[in-house]
Amino acid sequence: MAKLLYITAHPHDETASYSMAVGKAFIDAYRSSHPGDEITTLDLYSLNIPHIDADVFSGWGKLRSGQSLEQLSSEEKAKVTQIAELTDQFVAGDKYVFVTPMWNFSYPPIMKAYIDSICTAGKTFKYTDTGAVGLLTDKKALHIQARGGVYSEGPTAEMEVGHRHLSMIMKFFGVPSFEGIFVEGHNQYPDRKEQIKQDAIRRAQDIAAAF
Secondary structure (H helix, E strand, C coil), rough: CCEEEECCCCCCCCCCCCHHHHHHHHHEEHHHHHCCCCCEEEHHHCCCCCCCCHHHHHHHHHHCCCCHHHHHHHHHHHHHHHHHHHHHHHHHHHHEEEEEEEEEEEEEEEHHHHHHHHCCCCCCEEEECCCCCCCCCCCCEEEEEEEEECCHHHHHHHHCCHHHHHHHHHHHHHCCEEEEEEEEEECCCCHHHHHHHHHHHHHHHHHHHHH
């Protein structure tokens, strides 16, 4: 049995969001194709995702100096504990599906906060004499992203940085397989928006069967 983390970073559901609609199609198809797998949904907008702030740095510093978790302030303890739990949950997963819109050429800030939380030395990567090495070498990941315009090719391709950043993070973690499903152009070509959506849904369903 494999464990899949379905991670969404969108304030809307599938009735109002193209990325969430395609994500739902994927997860429904995945559940049918992999009935024995464990699926955990993380709606980042409903979770307490800590930012790496002064409390976190202070808490980490105290722990490194030998203090116990109980010696931290309530704020330090809550944030450091939540980050550790998010990281452990991510490491325990076998497959990851990220669902985001493209906002201002990237993804919502709540996703960046989540990524920052799981970039933990000794868990998702480690430092060596020759540099950082990823520790998640037996995982796979998928990013479903809706884009109002077309950014997968042409002169606008270099403007999209959210998927490229997530790709870099997966490489940093050592994840060997990372794919993307892009629902793009529905605002740029409103007369084709339903076709664009349905094409992406079909691709998601096809990928889900083999994911």
